[in-house]
Amino acid sequence: MLSREKTILLVEDNPDDEALTLRALKKNNILNTVVVARDGAEALDYLFGQGQYQKRDLSNAPQLILLDLKLPKVDGLEVLQQLRANERTRHYPVVVLTTSNEDRDIITSYQLGANSYIRKPVDFSQFIEAVRQLGLYWLVLNTPPPPR
Numbered sequence: 169m170l171s172r173e174k175t176i177l178l179v180e181d182n183p184d185d186e187a188l189t190l191r192a193l194k195k196n197n198i199l200n201t202v203v204v205a206r207d208g209a210e211a212l213d214y215l216f217g218q219g220q221y222q223k224r225d226l227s228n229a230p231q232l233i234l235l236d237l238k239l240p241k242v243d244g245l246e247v248l249q250q251l252r253a254n255e256r257t258r259h260y261p262v263v264v265l266t267t268s269n270e271d272r273d274i275i276t277s278y279q280l281g282a283n284s285y286i287r288k289p290v291d292f293s294q295f296i297e298a299v300r301q302l303g304l305y306w307l308v309l310n311t312p313p314p315p316r
Contacts, residue, residue, distance in 0.1 A: 174231035174307055176202045179211040179247065180265075181239050185288065189234065189265070192292075192299035200231070200307060208242025211235070212250060215257055229260055232306045235282075237266040237273055245276055252281040259313045261306055 176193070180186045186204055193202065205211035211233075213219035217226045233251075237244035244264065251257045263284040264277045277285050286302070289295045 174200045175228065176200050176307075177205065177211065177214060177230040177233045178202050179205045179208065179233065179235045179239065179244065181206050181236065185236070188292070188295060189299065192296045193303065195296055196300040196303055198299070198303040198307065203230070208239040208244060208247045210241075211239075211247050212242060215247075215251060215260075216254070226256070229257075231261070231312065232302075233260055233262045234265045234302075235262055237264060237268050237277070245273075245280060248277065248280045248282060261310065261312065263302060263306065 176198075178186065178189055180189065186206075190202060190204075193200075203214060205214055210219075214221045214224065215230075217224050235244045235247060239247070244266070248262060248264075251260060251262065258281070261283050262281070263286060264273075264282045265286050265288060266273070267288050268274075269287050274285050286298060289298055
């Protein structure tokens with residue numbers, strides 16, 4: 169039987185937010201492998217097996233993508249658009265995790281197929297709780313579509 173690891177793809181360019189998210193996952197005993205992409209181009213390379221990820225097993229899809237919107241090279245909305253335009257990746261669960269509270273970003277994220285939109289809480293204890301709930305829902309309760 170093949171064991172598929174439940175990988176989380178964290179797409180985050182801010183080192184402080186990356187550290188905070190990783191710490192919140194660990195504090196909530198979410199011990200999944202976390203792959204960090206520090207810009208939108210790296211995220212797309214990971215998702216489509218290009219560049220430094222060209223030897224990655226594409227059948228091992230991320231169980232969850234935590235996607236910031238304000239990214240260098242390729243912004244989060246473009247990453248989401250390309251993800252949803254591809255038959256193999258269009259059903260990957262994407263949670264937009266961002267500081268943006270602009271209505272335009274919220275509306276566009278959902279129009280492009282985001283599964284959820286969460287504003288990063290400023291307070292660390294609130295952030296810990298938000299990550300706990302994310303992990304519980306997306307990694308334990310949710311049943312993803314079968315691999316394509």
